[in-house]
Amino acid sequence: MKLNKETVIAGIALAVILVSAVVWLMPAGLRQAPPLAGQTLDGRTLSLEQLRGKPVLVTFWATTCSSCIEEMPHLVELYRDLNPKGLEIIGVAMAYDPPDQVRAMVKQREIPFPIVLDTQERIAQEFDNVRLTPTSVLISPEGRIVHYRLGLLDIPKLRDTIQGML
Numbered sequence: 001m002k003l004n005k006e007t008v009i010a011g012i013a014l015a016v017i018l019v020s021a022v023v024w025l026m027p028a029g030l031r032q033a034p035p036l037a038g039q040t041l042d043g044r045t046l047s048l049e050q051l052r053g054k055p056v057l058v059t060f061w062a063t064t065c066s067s068c069i070e071e072m073p074h075l076v077e078l079y080r081d082l083n084p085k086g087l088e089i090i091g092v093a094m095a096y097d098p099p100d101q102v103r104a105m106v107k108q109r110e111i112p113f114p115i116v117l118d119t120q121e122r123i124a125q126e127f128d129n130v131r132l133t134p135t136s137v138l139i140s141p142e143g144r145i146v147h148y149r150l151g152l153l154d155i156p157k158l159r160d161t162i163q164g165m166l
Contacts, residue, residue: 032144033058033144036058036092036123040116048143052143053141054141055086058089059090059091060124060136061133062096063093070152071153075091076111078155078159082163083113089114091115095121099117102115132150134153135149136148138158
């Protein structure tokens with residue numbers, strides 16, 4: 001059987017895509033998370049390095065995002081249940097969201113986890129240039145990305161994954 005040039009190239013491209021998908025989706029997570037250093041609403045400096053040894057859910061959200069607002073009570077419940085066992089959640093407010101509006105939403109919704117203002121878009125850029133919300137990234141206690149999700153989270157599945165890390 002004689003292979004033409006296009007078939008060989010397509011085969012190589014498919015192999016590269018499959019290897020990339022396997023590396024990206026491996027349960028242990030191979031990709032190191034970016035540093036995520038930022039200022040919280042209460043003035044603290046927060047970085048992922050400080051949280052090494054804990055699973056961390058980073059959620060990019062906006063006050064004008066209806067899906068983010070719909071998901072927020074579930075994240076608050078997840079945080080209240082699992083933070084005492086070691087989970088940390090960091091909310092990252094998008095650069096286009098006015099800080100006063102973010103503060104008002106955090107107060108109104110009684111969000112207990114730290115919120116970082118990404119006014120320079122630096123954090124969003126470090127996490128694969130996040131543009132759409134909600135986008136959530138689960139980071140293992142070893143600092144590796146194990147789940148990257150655009151859109152609403154499957155909270156029961158996420159809870160199981162996190163409990164497996166605690």
